Amino acid sequence: xxxxxxxxxxxxxxxxxxxxxxxxxxxxxxxxxxxxxxxxxxxxxxxxxxxxxxxxxxxxxxxxxxxxxxxxxxxxxxxxxxxxxxxxxxxxxxxxxxxxxxxxxxxxxxxxxxxxxxxxxxxxxxxxxxxxxxxxxxxxxxxxxxxxxxxxxxxxxxxxxxxxxxxxxxxxxxxxxxxxxxxxxxxxxxxxxxxxxxxxxxxxxxxxxxxxxxxxxxxxxx
Numbered sequence: 001x002x003x004x005x006x007x008x009x010x011x012x013x014x015x016x017x018x019x020x021x022x023x024x025x026x027x028x029x030x031x032x033x034x035x036x037x038x039x040x041x042x043x044x045x046x047x048x049x050x051x052x053x054x055x056x057x058x059x060x061x062x063x064x065x066x067x068x069x070x071x072x073x074x075x076x077x078x079x080x081x082x083x084x085x086x087x088x089x090x091x092x093x094x095x096x097x098x099x100x101x102x103x104x105x106x107x108x109x110x111x112x113x114x115x116x117x118x119x120x121x122x123x124x125x126x127x128x129x130x131x132x133x134x135x136x137x138x139x140x141x142x143x144x145x146x147x148x149x150x151x152x153x154x155x156x157x158x159x160x161x162x163x164x165x166x167x168x169x170x171x172x173x174x175x176x177x178x179x180x181x182x183x184x185x186x187x188x189x190x191x192x193x194x195x196x197x198x199x200x201x202x203x204x205x206x207x208x209x210x211x212x213x214x215x216x217x218x219x220x221x222x
Contacts, residue, residue: 163207185209 172188180187188209193200 183209184211 172191175187175191185206188206189204192204
């Protein structure tokens, strides 16, 4: 509204009445942060207009004389253009505020969309890395189980070698396969009793009894 007042002063002559009207309404040089603008910006447009209408009614009922002395006070016909100009200025200001607010909201939404897209790409990268690590862990798990089995076999072989190294082995040669009717251990015990009858009174304990080398081929086979 200060713009309207400045134009009235610069125009002179016929603008004296609007200028007086602004002064009498208390709106000359009005700050947009004034009571009317505060009500309008807060969304209380009806309260702001009611207050302005009451102020204009008081001015029209008891308007003081203008300071120039040769210009008449504002009439009822002067209030409508003044009100219209004031409302146009108000709407322009509100439109600018809404446009600025809309631009800020659109910019914030675009930033949010970019952040969501970046977050989605980051999550996809983490998922791919996690899947690759899972596959690698499964491979390591299988290798570990295989190594455990091999280690167990090696332990059995070591124990077998230790058992063989601690005991005195007796190698019996020339025993045909057909001569062994029962278990190999029973055959060896009976053989010892036959060779040394004195051993019948003693219990013979054998750790292991097994054949050495490959068995003889059957007749007629290559």
